[in-house]
Structure formats: structure tokens, C-alpha cells
Amino acid sequence: MATTSHNGFAIRTEGLTRDFPRVRAVDDLTLEVPAGIVFGFLGPNGSGKTTTIRLLLGLLEPSAGAAEVLGLDVRRQAEAIRARAGALLEHTGLYERLSALDNLEYYGRIAKLTAADRRARIRELLTSFGLWDRRTEVVGAWSRGMKQKLAVARALLHRPALIFLDEPTASLDPVASAALRDDLAQLAVREGATVFLTTHNLAEAERLCARVAVIREGKLLAVGPPSELNARKGTRAEIRGDGFTDEAILRLKERPEVTAVLAEDGRLVLDLAEGAATAPLVSLLVEHGAAVEEVRKEQASLEEVFLTLMEEER
Amino acid sequence: MSDVWTVAWKETKEILSLSGSLKGGRLGVIIMIAVFGVFLPLQNGATWIASPVTMIYWAWVPLMLVTGMIADAFAGERERHTLETLLASRLPDRAILLGKVAAAVAYGWGIMLVMFLCGLVTVNVAFGHGRLLLYPWTTMAAAFGGGLLTAGLAASAGVLVSLRAATVRQAAQTLSIALMLCIFIPAFGLPALPAAWRTALLSAATALSVRQWIAAVFAILVLADAALLAAAMARFKRARLILD
Numbered sequence: 069m070a071t072t073s074h075n076g077f078a079i080r081t082e083g084l085t086r087d088f089p090r091v092r093a094v095d096d097l098t099l100e101v102p103a104g105i106v107f108g109f110l111g112p113n114g115s116g117k118t119t120t121i122r123l124l125l126g127l128l129e130p131s132a133g134a135a136e137v138l139g140l141d142v143r144r145q146a147e148a149i150r151a152r153a154g155a156l157l158e159h160t161g162l163y164e165r166l167s168a169l170d171n172l173e174y175y176g177r178i179a180k181l182t183a184a185d186r187r188a189r190i191r192e193l194l195t196s197f198g199l200w201d202r203r204t205e206v207v208g209a210w211s212r213g214m215k216q217k218l219a220v221a222r223a224l225l226h227r228p229a230l231i232f233l234d235e236p237t238a239s240l241d242p243v244a245s246a247a248l249r250d251d252l253a254q255l256a257v258r259e260g261a262t263v264f265l266t267t268h269n270l271a272e273a274e275r276l277c278a279r280v281a282v283i284r285e286g287k288l289l290a291v292g293p294p295s296e297l298n299a300r301k302g303t304r305a306e307i308r309g310d311g312f313t314d315e316a317i318l319r320l321k322e323r324p325e326v327t328a329v330l331a332e333d334g335r336l337v338l339d340l341a342e343g344a345a346t347a348p349l350v351s352l353l354v355e356h357g358a359a360v361e362e363v364r365k366e367q368a369s370l371e372e373v374f375l376t377l378m379e380e381e382r
Numbered sequence: 383m384s385d386v387w388t389v390a391w392k393e394t395k396e397i398l399s400l401s402g403s404l405k406g407g408r409l410g411v412i413i414m415i416a417v418f419g420v421f422l423p424l425q426n427g428a429t430w431i432a433s434p435v436t437m438i439y440w441a442w443v444p445l446m447l448v449t450g451m452i453a454d455a456f457a458g459e460r461e462r463h464t465l466e467t468l469l470a471s472r473l474p475d476r477a478i479l480l481g482k483v484a485a486a487v488a489y490g491w492g493i494m495l496v497m498f499l500c501g502l503v504t505v506n507v508a509f510g511h512g513r514l515l516l517y518p519w520t521t522m523a524a525a526f527g528g529g530l531l532t533a534g535l536a537a538s539a540g541v542l543v544s545l546r547a548a549t550v551r552q553a554a555q556t557l558s559i560a561l562m563l564c565i566f567i568p569a570f571g572l573p574a575l576p577a578a579w580r581t582a583l584l585s586a587a588t589a590l591s592v593r594q595w596i597a598a599v600f601a602i603l604v605l606a607d608a609a610l611l612a613a614a615m616a617r618f619k620r621a622r623l624i625l626d
Contacts, residue, residue: 155470160467
């Protein structure tokens with residue numbers, strides 16, 4: 069259970085750039101991922117997430133910039149990085165003609181675990197993922213969810229200090245997805261490893277990640293804890309009641325902390341600036357003759373933040 | 383070295399799992415062993431052991447066996463989406479390549495040796511009449527050395543083709559064409575040469591002793607094996623394989 073880090077960071081990139089003949093896949097990416105957390109790397113399809121993982125694993129050479137993973141340079145020490153990191157990439161990478169046991173045995177041998185350690189670790193992981201009883205079955209006959217769990221187990225086999233998970237719940241049904249998400253949350257704590265997670269599922273990122281970064285077209289748009297990013301978008305208040313006159317709505321729109329007002333069927337939906345209080349707004353409505361029955365205030369979700377960031381960059 | 387064995391271990395497991403079913407290849411291997419290890423020896427009698435013609439079989443069989451399965455080495459991993467995960471492991475490039483070559487050679491050469499021994503047993507049982515019949519040393523050299531080198535040739539050429547091919551089918555087609563060229567070029571090329579050249583070649587060939595012939599063929603095969611393996615190693619670039 070290693071938590072190798074460099075000055076407390078599992079990953080540090082400085083102006084990391086990767087060009088392909090017709091496109092810049094990663095553009096001047098400067099990022100720090102603290103050790104021991106689940107870090108979400110979010111972006112739409114083709115935004116450069118997978119290329120970033122390939123660069124960090126030393127599978128691709130950067131066109132410019134620098135990156136350190138677990139204190140090791142991606143250009144000069146790629147093999148050492150791959151020895152200390154685990155990866156579940158776009159595909160499970162399982163040998164479907166082999167059994168679960170053989171798949172893990174192979175990667176255990178690659179990681180140079182001793183025979184006794186391999187046996188114990190394989191048993192521990194397969195048991196924790198509920199796959200031990202099916203260990204001798206050929207993987208090709210398994211469901212996607214089971215394969216994905218096995219692939220996660222393979223990534224964890226050698227107790228890596230850093231685990232790259234590239235959309236681990238993509239293509240899973242909601243039940244399998246939730247089960248794997250729970251497993252991932254537990255393993256981050258249990259294994260003490262840094263998890264670098266790319267996902268399209270923003271609710272998943274919000275639930276699992278201590279910090280997230282959002283990229284689009286290879287450029288970093290935002291980075292921070294989900295709650296901090298959500299706060300940047302501000303809050304939303306829903307006010308239910310009666311007598312919301314045009315005059316009252318006009319006065320609300322004039323308030324500096326109100327960024328948008330939507331009126332419909334006995335309710336008002338207000339977009340508020342960060343830290344805005346709702347009490348003065350309710351008073352204003354009451355002063356203009358409205359009868360307020362219910363006020364509900366909620367912070368923007370990561371999904372809303374993400375969509376706003378995508379819109380802003382267009 | 384242990385990394386090479388690790389890759390070879392997995393490759394062997396996959397080959398065995400594939401040939402574990404009759405459809406997957408076990409039937410083909412059984413038929414080949416039956417033909418070269420039982421049927422032909424029974425048909426030819428003691429000549430099967432004594433004739434120098436069988437040297438060609440023992441050099442040829444591993445070439446055919448390896449050519450039939452090596453296309454899968456990298457093209458198969460790419461097709462089944464296991465290549466990137468393998469490349470993301472700590473395995474050095476050389477170990478991945480040599481492990482695949484080693485497994486293919488062991489497969490082709492191993493089956494050939496089984497045929498070779500089956501033939502010996504068959505001839506002794508059917509035609510030995512109490513005597514122990516043994517292959518001459520030239521045939522032994524062809525089987526052990528020549529078979530190993532031709533298996534190596536097919537494996538090295540195969541991984542090189544498989545590295546470049548997008549699919550297993552494409553790699554298999556390229557290898558089949560290469561194998562056919564190996565047969566057709568000498569078969570049609572030699573008669574097409576001017577008569578004077580043919581005479582010169584024939585006199586040069588007959589001037590060599592069997593020992594010299596074997597040494598010359600082995601030397602050519604060793605050089606070809608080394609050249610193809612070096613070309614495959616030069617072609618093996620993680621970034622290129624991923625982007626392919």
C-alpha cells in the first residue's frame with residue numbers, strides 16, 4: 069500500500085502539450101493532483117482525457133511541456149511510472165479466452181509479485197469484488213459489469229500508488245455502475261492510492277472525487293473541489309406561492325445578486341450569485357403583495373457547472 | 383529474462399485455450415501428427431528414417447505451424463483491445479516481443495519434435511524387427527537445428543507482419559503470400575535461369591559435402607532470423623502501436 073508522492077503530489081504537469089498531425093489533443097495543461105485522493109478528470113468526447121492518461125503513463129511522448137508522475141519524469145522514467153501505476157483504460161484489456169485467475173496471474177507475474185503474494189492478493193481482490201467463486205471461468209462468457217470489476221482488480225493487483233481509471237462505469241447498466249462506484253469509493257480509502265478518474269458521469273464524479281478538473285479541446289477550464297466549482301456557478305432558489313406580479317418580478321431582476329428569474333405556474337426560479345441570501349428577496353416579494361408558501365435553495369450541480377463551462381468556451 | 387517467460391507463459395496459455403477445441407485447431411494438429419508421425423512412416427517404411435528427403439519435412443513443418451498462428455501475436459491483441467493495457471504495464475518492449483516469438487517457436491518446434499519421435503517409434507514398431515532404427519545425424523540436425531531455425535524465421539517474420547497489420551486476417555494473408563513466394567520463387571525461378579547459370583549452381587551445389595550444405599543453410603537461416611528479429615524490434619514502438 070504505497071502512497072509514493074512528490075511534495076504531496078501524485079501528478080504534476082507544466083504546460084503539457086501533445087500535437088497530432090491535424091489537432092492539438094492536449095494544450096498547455098498545467099495541473100497538480102494531490103496524493104491519496106480521487107481526482108476526476110472531466111470533459112466531453114475528444115477533449116483530450118485519454119491522450120492525457122497516455123502521456124502520464126509515458127505511452128506517448130509530449131510535444132511540449134513536462135510532467136511528473138509519482139515524482140518520475142514521463143519522458144525519461146516511463147517504465148518506472150508504469151511499474152508503480154495501475155491502469156484501466158478505455159477497454160478492459162482482459163484476455164477473454166483465459167480464466168479470471170489466469171488474467172490476474174499474468175499481470176501478477178508481470179508485476180513480479182511472488183507466487184505466495186500473487187495467490188493471496190488475487191484471492192483478496194476477487195473476494196472483495198464478489199468474483200472468487202467464478203475465478204476459473206473463461207472471462208469471455210462474463211457480463212460487462214463483471215469484466216469491468218475484474219479489470220479494476222487487475223489494475224489494483226500490485227498495490228499501485230496511482231491508478232488511472234478511464235471511464236470505468238461507461239457502458240454499464242445503472243445497477244452495475246452503482247455497484248462498481250461503491251467499490252471504487254471503498255478501494256480509494258482501503259488501498260490508500262491516488263485515483264485519476266475520467267468519466268462522463270458527472271454525478272459519479274461529484275460523489276467520488278475530492279477534486280475535479282474540466283477540460284475541453286485539450287485546455288484546462290477549471291480545477292478544484294466539486295463544491296467549490298459548484299459555488300462558482302452560484303445557487304438557485306425556487307419560491308412557490310401566489311401573487312407574483314410583473315412589478316415584483318421586475319424589482320427582483322433589478323437586484324444585483326439575482327442573475328436570472330424564471331416565472332411559471334405559481335413559482336419563481338431565481339439564479340443567484342455566489343453567497344447571495346434569499347431572505348431579502350422573499351421580503352421584497354411580500355412587500356409587493358405576494359404570498360410565499362415555500363422557499364427552496366439549492367446549489368448548482370457539477371453537471372450544471374460543467375455545461376456552463378462548455379457553453380462559455382464556445 | 384523472466385519477463386520473456388512471463389509473456390511466453392501467457393501466449394502458451396492462449397494457444398492451448400485456442401487449440402483446446404477441435405474447431406480451434408486441435409484437430410489440425412492431430413491430423414498433422416497422424417500424417418507425419420504415423421501414416422507417412424508406415425507408407426515409406428525404413429526409408430522414412432534413412433531418406434535425406436525427410437530433412438525437408440522437418441524444416442518445413444515448423445514453418446507452416448508457426449505461420450498459421452503467429453499472425454495473432456500483435457494484430458490479435460490489437461483486435462481484441464488487449465494491446466494498450468499490455469503496453470501500459472511495466473514490461474519492457476524486448477520482453478513482449480521475445481516472449482511472443484519464444485511461444486510461437488516452442489509451439490511449432492515442439493509439435494514437429496512430437497511428429498519426429500512418433501515417426502521413429504512407428505518405423506521401429508512396424509519395421510524394426512528387433513533392431514533399433516535411428517535417424518542419421520543429418521536428419522537429426524535438420525529436425526533439431528533446422529526446425530528450430532525455420533520456426534524462428536516464421537515467428538520473427540510473423541511478429542513483424544503482425545505488428546504492422548490492422549487485423550489478424552490481414553496479417554495471416556500477408557504471411558500466406560510470403561510463404562507461397564518461398565515455394566514458388568525457387569520452383570519457378572530456378573528453371574527460368576539461363577542454362578549456364580543453372581550448370582554453375584548445380585556444380586557448386588554438388589561440390590559441397592552434406593556437412594557443408596547443412597552449415598550453409600543454417601548460416602543463412604541464422605542471419606535471416608536475426609535480421610527479421612532486429613527489424614521487428616526496430617518496429618516495436620509503444621507510441622506507434624497505440625496510435626495505430
